[in-house]
Amino acid sequence: MKRSAKDFDYSGETEQLAKFAKALGHPARIIILKHLSNQSCCFTGDLLDVLPLAQSTVSQHLKELKEAGLIIGEVNPPKVKYCINTKNWGIAQQLFSTLFKEDFSKINCC
Amino acid sequence: MKRSAKDFDYSGETEQLAKFAKALGHPARIIILKHLSNQSCCFTGDLLDVLPLAQSTVSQHLKELKEAGLIIGEVNPPKVKYCINTKNWGIAQQLFSTLFKEDFSKINCC
DNA sequence: AATATTAATCGTATATTTGCGATGAACAAT
DNA sequence: ATTGTTCATCGCAAATATACGATTAATATT
Numbered sequence: 001m002k003r004s005a006k007d008f009d010y011s012g013e014t015e016q017l018a019k020f021a022k023a024l025g026h027p028a029r030i031i032i033l034k035h036l037s038n039q040s041c042c043f044t045g046d047l048l049d050v051l052p053l054a055q056s057t058v059s060q061h062l063k064e065l066k067e068a069g070l071i072i073g074e075v076n077p078p079k080v081k082y083c084i085n086t087k088n089w090g091i092a093q094q095l096f097s098t099l100f101k102e103d104f105s106k107i108n109c110c
Numbered sequence: 111m112k113r114s115a116k117d118f119d120y121s122g123e124t125e126q127l128a129k130f131a132k133a134l135g136h137p138a139r140i141i142i143l144k145h146l147s148n149q150s151c152c153f154t155g156d157l158l159d160v161l162p163l164a165q166s167t168v169s170q171h172l173k174e175l176k177e178a179g180l181i182i183g184e185v186n187p188p189k190v191k192y193c194i195n196t197k198n199w200g201i202a203q204q205l206f207s208t209l210f211k212e213d214f215s216k217i218n219c220c
Numbered sequence: 221a222a223t224a225t226t227a228a229t230c231g232t233a234t235a236t237t238t239g240c241g242a243t244g245a246a247c248a249a250t
Numbered sequence: 251a252t253t254g255t256t257c258a259t260c261g262c263a264a265a266t267a268t269a270c271g272a273t274t275a276a277t278a279t280t
Contacts, residue, residue: 154256154257155256155257165256165257165258166257166258166259166260168257169257169258169259170258170259172257172258173258173259185257187255187256187257188254188255188256188257189255189256189257190256190257190258
């Protein structure tokens with residue numbers, strides 16, 4: 001991709017929020033996260049029953065969630081237990097709620 | 111892209127949340143939204159001063175936000191006034207806050 | 221030692237995203 | 251009528267994302 005001159009640096013917060021949002025930007029990953037956050041505790045790979053995807057594809061989605069910092073995988077061969085990364089989950093929660101804090105329900109110009 | 115057999119239908123809410131998240135998944139679009147939501151009222155294309163991007167690229171990002179339903183563009187040639195789509199903004203706010211409602215700060219298994 | 225189970229990774233195909241410059245459309249001002 | 255301003259759209263290139271099957275790695279079971 002052609003990139004503008006010197007790759008611009010957005011602010012850390014902006015970058016971080018975009019990164020979380022991007023990770024949430026696929027229905028399969030939303031399902032995974034909902035699954036993990038409903039589970040009172042952690043969980044392994046029964047995701048295959050829930051998702052209409054091949055094992056390798058699910059693994060790829062898990063990897064992306066891990067890279068975004070939203071989940072943690074605890075290896076326990078031959079199984080792996082996945083959990084919400086609670087620290088970053090809290091950060092994400094906060095960043096999104098800040099973004100949406102404005103309440104436009106009353107005043108609006110359009 | 112190869113797609114699994116018959117394109118699977120995720121639930122409407124899941125699909126909708128993923129769509130909003132995807133639209134938020136780029137720093138430039140976060141900046142645009144912050145700009146619009148800070149502005150007490152609407153606003154046109156001074157975004158070019160804020161973003162390190164070409165006019166056509168910014169226009170593209172605006173289009174994506176429009177298609178995701180997060181903003182509205184009111185044509186007023188030769189200018190265009192952009193605003194937050196307050197109705198969908200509220201819906202997004204609600205969907206994200208539901209996703210993040212679990213509070214893991216205390217109990218956690220990992 | 222051989223087999224089974226689980227999940228990551230590799231290789232590959234295709235789709236989508238991001239970005240730019242160039243062009244076009246809509247109107248205002250001259 | 252001509253020119254200027256603002257923004258959308260087109261055409262293109264490069265990067266990333268999505269998906270799959272096949273393979274590999276790690277361990278438990280037989």
